[in-house]
Amino acid sequence: MDKQQFESWRYDVQPAxxxxxxxxxxxxxxxxTEDQVWACLMYRLRKQKEFIHLHAFVQAILSLKVQDYMTWVTKESYREKNDWFAKETIV
Structure with a gap:
C-alpha cells in the first residue's frame, strides 16, 4: 500500500x-506519543495489498491493543543498532 495515502490522512485521523x-x-x-502510535500503525499496515478506506484506517487505530504496541516497541528496540559494549575498554 502506498505510504502517502496514510500520510495524507494523518491530520484527519489525529483525534483518533x-x-x-x-x-x-x-x-x-x-x-x-502520537508519533509512536502512528509508526506502529504504519508498521502493522505495511503489507496491506488492497486499498484501505478511511473508516477502516480509523478502526485500525482505535482497535490497537497495548500488547500489540508493546510488541512493536520491543522489536524496534532490538532493531536499533545499539553497540552497548563499544564504549567499554578492556582492562
Whole structure:
C-alpha cells in the first residue's frame, strides 16, 4: 500500500490518534506519543495489498491493543543498532 495515502490522512485521523494515546496513558503507559502510535500503525499496515478506506484506517487505530504496541516497541528496540559494549575498554 502506498505510504502517502496514510500520510495524507494523518491530520484527519489525529483525534483518533489522540484518543488512543490518552487510552494508553490511562492504562499507565505515560511515555507513549502520537508519533509512536502512528509508526506502529504504519508498521502493522505495511503489507496491506488492497486499498484501505478511511473508516477502516480509523478502526485500525482505535482497535490497537497495548500488547500489540508493546510488541512493536520491543522489536524496534532490538532493531536499533545499539553497540552497548563499544564504549567499554578492556582492562
Amino acid at each position: 490518534l489522540s484518543s488512543k494515546v490518552d487510552e494508553f496513558h490511562f492504562l499507565g503507559y505515560e511515555r507513549v
